[in-house]
Amino acid sequence: MVLLTRGGGRTSVRVQLSPDGAMLTWQAHAAGGESGVMALAMVREVKPVMQGGLASWLSAAPVPLQWQVVADDETAKFEADSETQKETWMSTVEELSKRQAEAKTDRKMGYAAQRRMGLEERRREAERRKADVMKNCGCAGMKHTAAAMIARA
Secondary structure, X not given: OEEEOOOOOEEEEEEEEOOOOOEEEEEEOOOOOOEEEEEHHHEEEEEEEEOOOXXXXXXXXXEEEEEEEEEOOOEEEEEOOOHHHHHHHHHHHHHHHHHHHHHHHHHHHHHHHHXXXXXXXXXXXXXXXXXXXXXXXXXXXXXXHHHHHHHHO
16 A cells, blocks of 8 residues: 655555554554554544545545545555455454444543442442441530530640
């Protein structure tokens, strides 16, 4: 596959997905070439590269074999060897990015639920301790508070 750089450069790269399907990576075949990595959870869209220039405003047509991955802070443009390869990569990356975004949301929701459960458990424990103190002290609680305040002075 070919990586298309901002300045119009073209670098032959090897594009692959991480074993867990969380990252898209590319590395130049030549030593010292361009390489990169993109977290699929951060991908906003996967789409074909559209033709630029004034003519594109009238009828935007996709550039043959070219596709791009747009993330929050970066865009990577590639050129595939065939339309089939392009479509396969686009659909795979799009599907995996949706899964990773959902997994990220689930992790956040799980953390929030776990935190709420911890807070609720601490609140119940405080209520239990308060009930024990009130049961043992009865209405003499203020007497103990006043004695403690006098002792501090």
